[in-house]
Amino acid sequence: MLLEGKNLGFRYDGNDWLFRNLDVTVHSGEIVGLVGPSGCGKTTLGQVLAGHQLPVEGVIALNGQALPRSGYHPVQLVFQHPERAVNPRWRMSRVLDEGGIPDPAFMDALGIQESWLQRTPSELSGGELQRICIARALGGNARFLIADEMTTMLDAITQAQIWHAVLEAAKARNLGLLVISHDQQLVERICDRRISFW
Numbered sequence: 001m002l003l004e005g006k007n008l009g010f011r012y013d014g015n016d017w018l019f020r021n022l023d024v025t026v027h028s029g030e031i032v033g034l035v036g037p038s039g040c041g042k043t044t045l046g047q048v049l050a051g052h053q054l055p056v057e058g059v060i061a062l063n064g065q066a067l068p069r070s071g072y073h074p075v076q077l078v079f080q081h082p083e084r085a086v087n088p089r090w091r092m093s094r095v096l097d098e099g100g101i102p103d104p105a106f107m108d109a110l111g112i113q114e115s116w117l118q119r120t121p122s123e124l125s126g127g128e129l130q131r132i133c134i135a136r137a138l139g140g141n142a143r144f145l146i147a148d149e150m151t152t153m154l155d156a157i158t159q160a161q162i163w164h165a166v167l168e169a170a171k172a173r174n175l176g177l178l179v180i181s182h183d184q185q186l187v188e189r190i191c192d193r194r195i196s197f198w
Contacts, residue, residue, distance in 0.1 A: 001028040001063055003049065003075060003144045003176055009057030010044055018044050020057065024195065026144060026176040031167075033187030034180045036197025042180045043080075046146045049178065050077035062143070072100065076137035080149035082129040086121050092132050093117040100140030107135050109165035127158045134162065138169055144176040152183070163190065 002025060009020035018041035026032050036042050047053040049060060051073055060067055062074060076099075079085045086095050096102055096117070110131040121129055130150070137145060147166070151159040167190060170177050181187055187194050 001143055001176070002026075004061050004064075005049055005055070005058060006061070007058040008045070008048060008055050008060075010041070010048055010053065010055055019197075022058070024049065026178050028143065028176050029171075029174045030193075031170070031177040031179060031191045033191035033194035034178055034197070035182060035184055035187050035194055037182065040197040042197055043148050046077055046148045046178065046180050050075045050146050052077060072140045074141065074143040075146065076142040076144070077146045077148060078130075078134055078137050078150045080152055082126065082133045083121055085133050086129070088121050091118055091120055092124070095132055096136050096139060099136035099138075102135040102139035103169075106138065106165065106169050109168065110135055111161060127154045130154065131162065134166065138175075142175065144178070145170065146178045146180065148180040149182070152181070
């Protein structure tokens, strides 16, 4: 399976182009790193590929077909700040239900505790909430995962645990990953190849 962005261009109204004439491909089972300085358009590109933003120019395709505009999206995005990605009034059980029923083994690997499921976002730490968001993203029939600075705000031990669980799940399910990061060491360690915005 192939996720492909062709001749992509994006800018906000009245502003300069963040990127233009950009081609991006991610194959199933491939881990691609996207690196570059803050403000260069990495996050926006991730949002475009996941359908959160529409490109001003170009097209996004999955195996040559347009991505769906409704229903469960096969390209899932995990944001750097998880509190922005969930309804503040929802309990975690409802957040997880939104993405489908997660694999219990994957939830265990992420360190998600049963007691968290009856809590709201404000009752969890940032690391706990991010684990929930990752489980939600991979709870349905996701074929590709875009990780936008997914663990930057977390301590080193938590980062290692989360990346281990995600990489194992990606391997088992033959998922394609796009890892957005300014951490070039992380990209070099886990990615098959990289796209640079430098």
